[in-house]
Amino acid sequence: MNKHLNFLATALAAAALAxxxxxxxxxxxxxxxxxxxxxxxxxxxxxxxTVGSVEIVDPWARSxxxxxxxxxxxxxxxxxxxxxxxxxxxxxxxxxxIEIHETKMNxxxxxxxxxxxxxxxxxxxxxxLKPGGYHVMLIGLVSPLKAGDMLTVTLMFESGNSVELxxxxxxxx
Numbered sequence: 001m002n003k004h005l006n007f008l009a010t011a012l013a014a015a016a017l018a019x020x021x022x023x024x025x026x027x028x029x030x031x032x033x034x035x036x037x038x039x040x041x042x043x044x045x046x047x048x049x050t051v052g053s054v055e056i057v058d059p060w061a062r063s064x065x066x067x068x069x070x071x072x073x074x075x076x077x078x079x080x081x082x083x084x085x086x087x088x089x090x091x092x093x094x095x096x097x098i099e100i101h102e103t104k105m106n107x108x109x110x111x112x113x114x115x116x117x118x119x120x121x122x123x124x125x126x127x128x129l130k131p132g133g134y135h136v137m138l139i140g141l142v143s144p145l146k147a148g149d150m151l152t153v154t155l156m157f158e159s160g161n162s163v164e165l166x167x168x169x170x171x172x173x
Contacts, residue, residue, distance in 0.1 A: 049165050067143050073167055
């Protein structure tokens, strides 16, 4: 029995290390999570685009060193109207597939999964797309993403509105 517990502990430790290696650091050099942990980018509160009644605030993409690898785009969506809207899809040339994803705990394991039906942007409210939560997933990058690069993505909303957004690539450190 003790052998099985040791194996389980080793397997869990290896899984935790592997997960940590896949996650960007959120430290800002001041010992806390900084703006990026709550979805904000380098210019906290800066509206990058407006589509219908939805403002797209502080979008940024995580750098990724490998062609064919994955990355994510984060931002805050702020709805200035009394009507709910929903981010339903995204498209672009940076990756072979671009999907709306969510990271959540399932049976004690953190997993990323596609969000069916998109992300609700509440009336007169906002939703943060941030590391460890909702995000726009870039799957199968066509080239590495380096800090300082810019990529273009089109966001489509349930209201029928869409916007082409230019997103800065950043190292999350």
